[in-house]
Amino acid sequence: MFVKEIGVDLGSSSVSMYVRGRGIVLREPSLAVVDRASGELKAVGSDAEALLSRSAGSLAAIRPVRCGVITNAGMAERMIRAYLKKVLGGSPLKPDLLLCIPAGISEVSERTAKDTGMQAGARRVRLMQTPAAAALGAGLDIRRAAGSMVVDIGHGVCHAAVLALGSVVAFTTSLAAGEHFDAALMRWLRRKKNLLIGERSAEEIKRAIGCVLPREEPLSLPVRGRDLSSGFPRTCEITSVETQEAFLGTAEELIEAIRLVLEQTPPELVSDITRDGIRLTGGGSLLYGIDRLITEKTGICAYVAEDAADCTVLGLGAALEKGSASPGSAPHLLRRKLSKA
Numbered sequence: 001m002f003v004k005e006i007g008v009d010l011g012s013s014s015v016s017m018y019v020r021g022r023g024i025v026l027r028e029p030s031l032a033v034v035d036r037a038s039g040e041l042k043a044v045g046s047d048a049e050a051l052l053s054r055s056a057g058s059l060a061a062i063r064p065v066r067c068g069v070i071t072n073a074g075m076a077e078r079m080i081r082a083y084l085k086k087v088l089g090g091s092p093l094k095p096d097l098l099l100c101i102p103a104g105i106s107e108v109s110e111r112t113a114k115d116t117g118m119q120a121g122a123r124r125v126r127l128m129q130t131p132a133a134a135a136l137g138a139g140l141d142i143r144r145a146a147g148s149m150v151v152d153i154g155h156g157v158c159h160a161a162v163l164a165l166g167s168v169v170a171f172t173t174s175l176a177a178g179e180h181f182d183a184a185l186m187r188w189l190r191r192k193k194n195l196l197i198g199e200r201s202a203e204e205i206k207r208a209i210g211c212v213l214p215r216e217e218p219l220s221l222p223v224r225g226r227d228l229s230s231g232f233p234r235t236c237e238i239t240s241v242e243t244q245e246a247f248l249g250t251a252e253e254l255i256e257a258i259r260l261v262l263e264q265t266p267p268e269l270v271s272d273i274t275r276d277g278i279r280l281t282g283g284g285s286l287l288y289g290i291d292r293l294i295t296e297k298t299g300i301c302a303y304v305a306e307d308a309a310d311c312t313v314l315g316l317g318a319a320l321e322k323g324s325a326s327p328g329s330a331p332h333l334l335r336r337k338l339s340k341a
C-alpha cells in the first residue's frame with residue numbers, strides 16, 4: 001500500500017480532487033448544510049444541495065470558501081474530510097495533499113489552508129499558487145524564460161497572472177468572477193424589471209443565454225421571480241442583449257484587472273504574451289463572448305483553455321505526476337481523467 005497523493009482545488013463553488021496515478025476522482029459543490037438550531041452538520045456537497053432543496057428553512061447553507069480563501073476553517077475541514085473519505089474508501093493511510101491558494105494571500109491564510117488540510121486527515125500538506133496550477137492545467141510550460149498569462153475566472157474570484165521561470169511575476173485578484181456576474185444580473189432585474197430572483201436562477205440565466213458580446217442569434221428566456229411592488233410571483237422575459245447590458249460593469253472590472261497585471265509586467269514579457277496570447281481558465285471563462293471581449297479590449301488574443309473548469313485541479317495533478325509541487329509541465333498526463341473514484 002502506498003500513501004495517496006491528492007491535489008485539492010478548494011473553490012468557492014466546487015471542490016475537485018485529483019489522485020496521482022488516477023486522475024480527477026471528485027468534483028462536488030463547495031457546500032455544507034447544518035441544522036440551524038443545533039449546529040449539527042447534516043451533509044456536504046451534492047447531498048447537501050439535495051437536502052437544502054427539501055428543507056423548510058430548518059437548515060443553513062455554509063460555503064466555507066469565499067473568494068478563493070477559507071473563511072470557515074471548521075466547516076472546510078469537515079467538508080474535506082468527508083470528500084477524502086469518499087475518495088480513499090477505508091484506507092487507513094493518511095494522504096499527502098497539494099492544495100491551491102491564491103497568489104499573494106497573507107501568511108495567516110496560508111497557515112489556515114495547511115492546518116485545515118492537516119485537521120481533515122492529511123499526513124502532509126503542500127501549497128501551490130492557483131495561477132501556477134491553472135496555467136499548468138491549461139498546458140502552458142511555465143518554467144520557460146518567456147512570459148505566459150493566465151486568467152482564471154472562477155465563481156468567487158478572478159486570478160489574472162503572468163508567469164515566467166516557474167514563478168508568478170505579476171498578478172491581480174479581483175471579484176470579477178461568476179458570482180459577481182450573477183449578482184449583477186439580479187441587480188439589473190430588480191432595477192429594470194422590478195423583479196426579485198434568487199442566486200440559482202441568476203446563474204441559470206447566465207449559463208443559458210448570458211453574454212458579454214452579442215450572440216449570433218439573440219436568445220431569450222422566461223424568468224420567474226417576485227414582483228417588488230405587489231409581492232406576488234411574476235414571469236417576464238429576459239433577452240441575451242439585456243444580460244449583456246447587466247454584465248457590462250463586471251466585464252469592465254475584469255478587463256481592468258487584466259490591464260493592471262499587464263501594467264506591472266516587464267515589457268519583454270508583455271511582448272511574449274502579445275505573441276502567445278492569454279489563456280482563460282475556470283468555469284467563468286465559459287461565459288459567452290468573454291474571450292472575444294478580452295481580445296478586443298486588450299489587443300491580445302485570448303483563448304479559453306480545453307477543460308477550462310478543471311484546469312486548476314489538472315495543474316495540481318500535473319505537479320503531483322511530476323513528483324513535485326514545484327511548477328513544471330506534464331502535458332502528456334494532463335488530460336487523464338476518471339469519471340468515478
Ligand SMILES: Nc1ncnc2c1ncn2[C@@H]1O[C@H](COP(=O)(O)OP(=O)(O)OP(=O)(O)O)[C@@H](O)[C@H]1O
Pocket residue numbers: 010011012013014015030067068153154155156157158177178179203206207210281282283284285286287288309
Ligand atoms: N457555460 C457557462 N457560462 C457561464 N458561466 C459558467 C458556465 N459554466 C460555469 N460557469 C460559472 O463558472 C463558475 C464556477 O467556476 P469554477 O468551478 O472555476 O469556480 P470555483 O473554482 O469553484 O471558484 P473560485 O475559483 O472563484 O474559488 C460559476 O460562477 C458558474 O456559474
Ligand SMILES: [Mg+2]
Pocket residue numbers: 009011012154155282312
Ligand atoms: Mg477556482
